[in-house]
Amino acid sequence: MNKVDQSTHKSKENTSEQKLNSSPKQSLDLDKNHVTVGKPFSDDSKMTMRNVDVFYADKQAIYDVNLDIAKNEVIAMIGPSGCGKSTFLRTLNRMNDTVDGCRVSGTIAMDGENLYAPKLDVVELRARVGMVFQKPNPFPKSIYENVAYGAKIHGLADSRVDLDEIVENSLRKASLWEEVKERLHQPGTGLSGGQQQRLCIARAIAVSPEVILMDEPCSALDPIATAKIEELIEELSQNFTIAIVTHSMQQAARVSHRTAYFHLGKLIEVNPTEQVFTLPEHQLTEAYITGRFG
């Protein structure tokens, strides 16, 4: 068991993994010829990633990931901390651009359009791919201003009435309207943690994105607030494609259709969520979901 724990240390990567690797068909030689097991591809894909590598300066954080995200699916990304889930998620709306020294190679496309093409404008991309962060981060402005912000900067509302409507609809979709309709002009930072996170979701969906990225959206919340957000994700999945990073396997099991397991920067397995949690194909996945490391 200890040996497996040490596998999170890079230097011991190979030795420990070889010990794990008892069945030859699942080669765990995580070098060049590593192949993701399961069903990483889809016929109806919203986003496609091929041979994606991500580097922080000289340090490689993501190794050769190939994955499709299907239209209107909820895909969960799980894995031990530091395995590159956030890094991978942030390649999808190019938030990694803001990190000095971060470099992405390979192709990432949405509806067939290369997201890393030189002529692509990240402003437009981020209007189409919204993001919700780990720690609720409403702007220190009013609830109304928070939700209206995206519509304002992208010029989506022609009038004050339009804007009011966008704000109300977004707050309703985020199941927050009833709680805040009386105090739209009070600061968003005055809400509880769970409300703040739903406000951030409302803010993200106010510009009607096609994809929503969520990076451990419940890790700072209590169980009741978490349950509300999970319910919300389920509702949102009817209209949006959602990629969610979570450290909670129960959460992944509850909200997602497919689950992707990352390990040390590599995409190990992608399968329907049910299968991942009952019959994982890969030994590393199994080791992780049975709590042998994390």
Add this chain to the structure above:
Amino acid sequence: MNNQSENLSRIQSSLKRRNRSEALFQWYGRTAIFIGLAAVAVLFFDIISKGHGAFRATYIKLDVHYDQSLIGIDNLADAAQLVDGNWAALSKAAIRGNFPDVSGRRDKRKLNKLLSNGAGFDLKDRLVENPQLLNKTEAVWILADDDIDTYFKSWLDNNPYDARLTDKQVQWIDDLYQQGRIELFFNANLFTRGDSREPEQAGIRGALMGSFLTLIMTLMLSFPIGVSAAIYLEEFAPKNKWTDFIEVNINNLAAVPSIIFGLLGLAIFINFFHVPRSVPIVGGLVLTLMTLPTIIITSRAAIKSVPPSIREAALGMGASKYQMVLHHVLPLALPGMLTGAIIGMAQALGETAPLLMIGMVAFIVDIPSGFSDPATVLPVQIFLWADSPERAFIEKTSAAIMVLLSFLIIMNTSAVWLRKRLERRW
């Protein structure tokens, strides 16, 4: 069991030692604070005890007859005649009228010396404002000469200083006192007049205006430049050798002695660009050089203290970097920036050395009314007065220091207040 009780006794004995060193340390701290406070108290006591006298001035009540023939004019509305009028004759006649027995040129001159030599002009101003007084007589409180002022105040304090007076003058003052004709009043001249060679007529208005204009100039230049530089360096500039180099040099600049900035200003602004010397423009330019590093450094700190999560939120919504800065970072960093600016301005207000280099040390009587009028500033005025031989300037110097210190205290307190008031907690 044995082991535990042994440990306990060891802990207890070490506890005593630890408590003792903590008590000692606290005692050191309190002593240090006490010494600091005592130094401030001594400073304030010294300045206030020397300077409080300057807020009152000695006046002598005399019956003034606005005698047209004495002045030698026929039209009060004619500015040219006003200038030529023999106004001093009015005050001289008034004081002689009060001491009709004094004879002899020497004594008469000494008698005239009781009054400020600007007394005649004060009477002129009064007459011009109230033309109906012409050829009438009224009792007027007339400003006394600085030597009289010094003597009278010291005499009231039972510690008379009469080195610069003759026995007769002392006698006259005594007579005036008996008649209730000499008294101390609030010294409005201190706040309404510019500098003068005559201490009783000298005021800080000119220096205050000069300081004000110079500071406005400094603020208008250094705040926008400093804030733009800080924003660029924090948010937009790539992190490389060049920006490191710039960062180090901004810090170096903050440590450069201010007189060097004065020399630089002299060489660049005056000798090269031919900006006139002694004016608030050039003073503001030089002080801008000096305060820029302070403003850049505090603004950068304010920008840095805006949490990265806010930036991520904005960028994640599709805001451009410029929008992120303008909509989110700047409003949150502004209180910190303003605090930095106030502290920078307080530094600039107290600065003397660089202004000496650019000629703001000139003796200027007129109160400046624009950025291109010759001016001096408050600390330089203090420097000039402290250097003057007249005894009466001692209290003026301390009074000017009190005014300067009050401004500095107000500015620094408002900086602290602003920071407490506007700074957000996340």
